[in-house]
Amino acid sequence: MELLDRYLQAVKKHLPWQRQDDIIAELRANLESQLEDRESETGRPLTTAEVEAWLKQMGSPMQVASRYQPQQYLIGPAVFPTYWFVLRTALFWVAVVYLIGVAVQFGVRSPSLSWVLGAVLRVPVVFMTTAAWVTLIFAAIELIVTHYPAKWPEVACHFSDWSPRSLPPLEKQVPPGKKPRSYAHAVAEVVFGLFFLIWLLLIPQHPYLLLGPGAPYIHLWGPSVSAFELAPVWVQFYWWVVALNVVQWGWRCLDLVRGSWQQPHIVRQLTMKVFGLIPLGLLLSVQDRIYVTLRNPAQDEGQYGASVASINYWSYRVLLLVCAIAILQLLWEIAQASLDAYRKRAVVMR
Amino acid sequence: MTLAENLFENLRLELRRGCLTLAVLAQLRQEHYGYTLRKALAGRGLDIDESTLYPLLRRLETQGLLTSEWREEDKRNKRFYRLSSDGVQMFGQLLEEWHAINASINAAINSTNATTNSTTNSNL
Numbered sequence: 001m002e003l004l005d006r007y008l009q010a011v012k013k014h015l016p017w018q019r020q021d022d023i024i025a026e027l028r029a030n031l032e033s034q035l036e037d038r039e040s041e042t043g044r045p046l047t048t049a050e051v052e053a054w055l056k057q058m059g060s061p062m063q064v065a066s067r068y069q070p071q072q073y074l075i076g077p078a079v080f081p082t083y084w085f086v087l088r089t090a091l092f093w094v095a096v097v098y099l100i101g102v103a104v105q106f107g108v109r110s111p112s113l114s115w116v117l118g119a120v121l122r123v124p125v126v127f128m129t130t131a132a133w134v135t136l137i138f139a140a141i142e143l144i145v146t147h148y149p150a151k152w153p154e155v156a157c158h159f160s161d162w163s164p165r166s167l168p169p170l171e172k173q174v175p176p177g178k179k180p181r182s183y184a185h186a187v188a189e190v191v192f193g194l195f196f197l198i199w200l201l202l203i204p205q206h207p208y209l210l211l212g213p214g215a216p217y218i219h220l221w222g223p224s225v226s227a228f229e230l231a232p233v234w235v236q237f238y239w240w241v242v243a244l245n246v247v248q249w250g251w252r253c254l255d256l257v258r259g260s261w262q263q264p265h266i267v268r269q270l271t272m273k274v275f276g277l278i279p280l281g282l283l284l285s286v287q288d289r290i291y292v293t294l295r296n297p298a299q300d301e302g303q304y305g306a307s308v309a310s311i312n313y314w315s316y317r318v319l320l321l322v323c324a325i326a327i328l329q330l331l332w333e334i335a336q337a338s339l340d341a342y343r344k345r346a347v348v349m350r
Numbered sequence: 351m352t353l354a355e356n357l358f359e360n361l362r363l364e365l366r367r368g369c370l371t372l373a374v375l376a377q378l379r380q381e382h383y384g385y386t387l388r389k390a391l392a393g394r395g396l397d398i399d400e401s402t403l404y405p406l407l408r409r410l411e412t413q414g415l416l417t418s419e420w421r422e423e424d425k426r427n428k429r430f431y432r433l434s435s436d437g438v439q440m441f442g443q444l445l446e447e448w449h450a451i452n453a454s455i456n457a458a459i460n461s462t463n464a465t466t467n468s469t470t471n472s473n474l
Contacts, residue, residue: 030384067405
């Protein structure tokens with residue numbers, strides 16, 4: 001039967017070479033016996049269509065041959081969860097680093113449309129390269145875990161050994177009516193927080209990012225064309241804002257890595273708000289409440305002196321108001337947090 | 351095939367997978383070559399695809415549970431399998447386990463049936 005011979009020949013090509021002759025001889029004996037049985041049932045040789053249908057039912061040669069192979073995984077079920085976590089984390093951080101690189105270059109040079117297009121088109125390549133490397137590393141780990149567990153016991157143990165003590169602490173319960181933050185929300189906060197930081201850091205070199213067309217008129221980091229300039233206290237204020245944003249962004253990243261993004265710790269949130277008052281306090285405590293000065297006082301005092309005094313007076317009043325609102329809001333949140341803590345404690349005591 | 355049929359087929363295959371090894375070991379207390387083994391199992395109501403059964407025999411032999419020898423029968427060379435001494439021991443252990451699982455499932459089914467019946471009676 002030519003069709004059967006062709007079928008067996010095709011199966012043989014996909015079998016491990018050490019055992020292929022033996023397996024094919026056995027398969028041939030079984031299939032020929034089956035064929036003989038079928039022919040004796042029908043009382044005639046099977047037609048080509050019947051043989052085709054029978055072989056089709058057996059499965060494709062590659063499929064049949066694959067059943068003779070040991071079960072193989074590129075990354076097996078023991079290693080896969082770690083692989084999946086690392087892959088997602090790696091892709092996220094690669095995206096963040098790539099975005100920083102692109103944003104910095106975007107700020108430093110004035111990019112053309114083709115440069116922007118190139119940066120966008122490189123994204124899939126960057127992702128695929130990262131995924132390929134992570135997969136390759138984990139395929140190697142899988143090989144070690146399955147084939148050489150005795151040679152690298154610490155690697156093999158890592159994936160089978162764990163302690164309940166290493167479990168993260170219970171997450172804070174969500175108060176009724178308040179939804180926990182989603183992962184997408186937390187990721188968006190990190191990404192946009194990063195963009196905000198980059199924007200903040202670019203301001204000294206590119207004041208127009210903050211002040212727009214008014215940048216040349218206010219002298220702080222660069223030459224001014226107007227009679228006014230900002231007092232040096234604004235530089236200190238700026239670096240405080242940068243530092244607070246860096247700390248907050250770092251905390252959000254930490255939450256994301258530790259898997260505790262759903263409910264950020266209330267004490268941490270309040271601490272950040274307390275530290276947020278420092279730059280405001282700095283502005284309010286500045287000597288003589290001077291926020292704007294004249295670039296050439298001797299020359300412009302007569303013309304702009306009254307305006308500068310008025311600007312400083314109202315700036316101080318506005319800052320005082322903002323600071324008062326921030327303190328009241330902070331006190332309100334502290335009171336609410338204390339009340340929540342008291343209620344929880346009362347429930348536990350009951 | 352509908353989604354429910356597909357799900358049933360997957361669960362059925364999963365359920366059969368473990369039982370097939372036990373059935374093959376049970377049948378190979380008596381010597382068989384691949385095709386007659388398949389026929390014997392089918393005769394007892396357990397149809398197994400050739401592409402599943404023949405590789406399974408190889409695997410069980412590699413694991414030391416079966417022994418095999420090539421022999422001529424009806425002018426054709428065939429590979430005959432039977433349980434090895436390790437296979438006999440393993441078959442005994444697996445059979446015990448299977449009986450225990452069977453008894454547990456029956457107990458669970460009977461207790462659920464009893465609860466359902468008593469609830470129905472009390473509602474009536």
